[in-house]
Amino acid sequence: MTGEYEKTKIPVLAIMRPENYREKSEALARDYGFNPLYAPMIKLEDVKDEGFEPFVQRVLSGASDYVVFTSANGITFTLEKLSETEKENFVLGLKNTRVIAIGPNTEKELVKIGIDNSFLPADYSSEGIVEALCPEVKGKIVDLARSAFGAKVLIEGLEKCGATVYETHVYTLSIPEGAVQKELIERTLAGEVDAFAFTSSMMVKGFMKHAKGLGAEETIKETLNGVVIGAIGTPTGNTLKKYGINTNVIPDEFTFEALLKAIKNQL
Numbered sequence: 001m002t003g004e005y006e007k008t009k010i011p012v013l014a015i016m017r018p019e020n021y022r023e024k025s026e027a028l029a030r031d032y033g034f035n036p037l038y039a040p041m042i043k044l045e046d047v048k049d050e051g052f053e054p055f056v057q058r059v060l061s062g063a064s065d066y067v068v069f070t071s072a073n074g075i076t077f078t079l080e081k082l083s084e085t086e087k088e089n090f091v092l093g094l095k096n097t098r099v100i101a102i103g104p105n106t107e108k109e110l111v112k113i114g115i116d117n118s119f120l121p122a123d124y125s126s127e128g129i130v131e132a133l134c135p136e137v138k139g140k141i142v143d144l145a146r147s148a149f150g151a152k153v154l155i156e157g158l159e160k161c162g163a164t165v166y167e168t169h170v171y172t173l174s175i176p177e178g179a180v181q182k183e184l185i186e187r188t189l190a191g192e193v194d195a196f197a198f199t200s201s202m203m204v205k206g207f208m209k210h211a212k213g214l215g216a217e218e219t220i221k222e223t224l225n226g227v228v229i230g231a232i233g234t235p236t237g238n239t240l241k242k243y244g245i246n247t248n249v250i251p252d253e254f255t256f257e258a259l260l261k262a263i264k265n266q267l
Helices: 002-008 019-031 052-061 072-080 084-095 104-112 126-136 152-160 179-189 201-213 217-224 234-242 256-266
Strands: 012-015 035-038 043-046 066-069 098-101 141-147 164-174 195-198 228-231
Touching (some): 012 019, 019 035, 035 179, 043 072, 052 084, 052 141, 052 164, 072 104, 072 164, 098 104, 126 152, 141 152, 152 164, 179 201, 179 217, 201 217, 201 234, 228 234
Parallel strands (some): 012 035, 012 195, 141 164
């Protein structure tokens, strides 16, 4: 009887993406045969630094040769800071630059605002952008609009290729505190979670911070090493490794759906 139950049991998948991804993430997880357990370990917050206005002016004046968006959130938080007229002019300015998108979700967000000719590197990562752009950016101005936790490798890599790089942080990430986060740690320790979908290094840090807060930092490592751990890319996998957690799955394509598919194949 137990064996039959195990075969029919729907695997519980921990999803820790920001709240604004909840509906789509849960629906997708169910489509792949998971029972989603949602507990955001990242919160997105709007920021506007001293680099924002100069960034907008470079785009409007045509001084910017390349504009890089590393996430759909980067586009959303950029546009939210602009008035309707400014948005229209900004999008027109983007059409006169070479716009780079990391990943298909970022590309889709650009299409929504009328940018349908963005460049999508084959490797959806900072390293992938550097590799793709290096031969052509010498002497060019590159603007990055991203989170305050963006990898330095993108700036350093492009500068080594001879580009002048400007960065503006249009949003930041924080670790939410609450009952749902505590519940995820407790249910993990109780062996109720079959798989985890980690989609950023910050998410790993948030998860481990909550585990530490409950005095379970060491215990939870053992638990995680006994279930399926998926990481959306090598940097996230490396962060898990630093905490002593083994990654079972890193999909070739750095998207949430590809991660779900890869995790499903491991169960």
